[in-house]
Amino acid sequence: MSTFKAPKGTYDLIPPVSETFLAVREALAAPLRRAGYGYVETPGFESVELFARGVGESTDIVTKEMYAFTTKGGDELALRPEGTASVLRAALEANLHKAGNLPVKLWYSGSYYRYERPQKGRYRHFSQVGAEAIGAEDPALDAELIILAVDAYKSLGLRTFRLLLNSLGDKECRPVYRAALQDFLRGLDLDDDTRRRIDINPLRVLDDKREAVQKQLTGAPMMRDHLCEACKTYHEQVRELLTAAGVEFEDDPKLVRGLDYYTRTTFEFVHDGLGSQSAVGGGGRYDGLSEMIGGPELPSVGWALGVDRTVLALEAEGVELHVPASTQVFTVALGEEARRTLFGVVTELRRAGVPTDFAFGGKGLKNAMKSANRSGARYAIVAGERDLAEGGVQLKDLQSGEQAPVALGEIVAELRRKLV
Structure with missing residues (x-):
């Protein structure tokens, strides 16, 4: 009997299961490599401030779930809870946006860490494959990334995943909507934590999974009814490109995702065979993030797909990957x-x-x-x-x-x- 065990909420990947995880990672990355995305690897920890600014101080990720610590030298660091802020920081630090054609297209794979209540499909240490296209505002780029994710899932044999799609507007139309939503939410019977969120990031209240909150949201103003003409046109072009590529999607006006930096296109892949942890991946456009972390204006879009969740989705569908024997x-x-x-x-x-x-x-x-x-x-x-x-x-x-x-x-x- 071993004296030590893996920390609570984590797991070890050992053969033969690890071979399936490797095959899933490779399948999720393969379409990206064919589309000109270069591999990037960042440290497992970064400055706390990068995530506070980049992910958003009001998010559960920053307020409750981040593994933060002070080094012997007095630096405030955190284990990375997500990939986008780190990848954008690395691209800015290396001046990739000045080196040639935009967008800078990068993909990555690695472990991420959040202090959450462990359950199946939600771990404190989890694995993702992600992609970021930095420095271009183009509906075709949003569509490209979504199509690459769909193609990756399909290459694995997944059939019953769904794509949810929404637009969160931009700095022109979001403030008007935000004010209307705040007025609506302040009239509801909500707990103190949720009421505080109304002031900081009211869109996150729409994402609250509790039934008592969702019941009260009937009739809440929706972003789609407040989009400016530019955002409407942009979103319609994304939808048209997806339809032309044979990609099915569902419009979800309540989809906001758990990070503060999204603008315009927002999307999520869900699998109904996974119970409450149904999201297998997602992403969106984050046109203001570069400026939030001290960089120039660089409109960008990206996604992250969960390797663990994808493996669970394959199991739920009874899909067995053909993994070649390691010994012939x-x-x-x-x-x-x-x-x-x-x-x-x-x-x-x-x-x-x-x-x-x-x-x-x-x-x-x-x-x-x-x-x-x-x-x-x-x-x-x-x-x-x-x-x-x-x-x-x-x-x-x-x-x-x-x-x-x-x-x-x-x-x-x-x-x-x-x-x-």
Whole structure:
């Protein structure tokens, strides 16, 4: 029994489940790479101020969920609770927006941390793949990112996810709507915490999942009724581009998402097989974020897709990913001379691109063959002193059980031929 356990609300990824997570990450990233997005990696922690400014001081993420700490040198840092602020900070610090064509297109993958009440699909440590397109205001860019996410989900075999779409307006029309919403909300019977939110970020009240709050929101003013002409036109162009690409979506006038920085296009992917934690990913346009964190005006759009949630969605649909066996050939040596010779064959096969493993620990034939079968390998190479004296090895097909001698000098070429 181990003395230590993973911290509450976290998990370890171990084989074979970890192979599924890797396959999901790769599938979510693949469309981005084809669309010209370059990989970016940022530190696991940043200045607290970056998230307070970037994510929004009124958000639950900053007020309740952030892992913040003071370093020995007195710096106030936090484990990153989301990816966008960090990626934008990195792009600004490296002056990527001055280096060439805009938008700067970046994708990332990593772990994020929030102090939440752990439940299935909501962990304190979770994994995301994200994408940001920085420095261009273009409905085609919003549509591109949404289409890339849809294509990623579909490539995994997901079928029953839904895309929710909304517009949150811009700095021209949002203030008028905000004032109208505040007037409406102040007339409701709400607790003190929620009333404080009315002053700081009233749109977040629309996102409150509690039934007692949702019941009172009937008749609340909606952003779509307050959009200026420019925002209406922009949103309509996004919708038209998605429709032309065969992407189905649902208009959701209450969709605001949990971060303060969104403007105009806002979207969320939900999967009804996941219960209360139905969101598998989402994002939107954040035209003012660069200025909030001290940068120039850089209209941008992005998303983050949850790897953990996507794996749960696949399970809910009964989709099993085809994950290639990590071992295709398993090598069993009987006797010391055979161990030396076959270990050389293992190295040669690996260098030839054939995933190969070796019966370590000097196991007898029976136990070594059990290991071969458990490894998922298609073929086993078995050799003892007599085989080597005759210049060959035995090649066994672990599916059919057939076995035949192969010359030692031809075994690598023979296996490459069979495994094509």
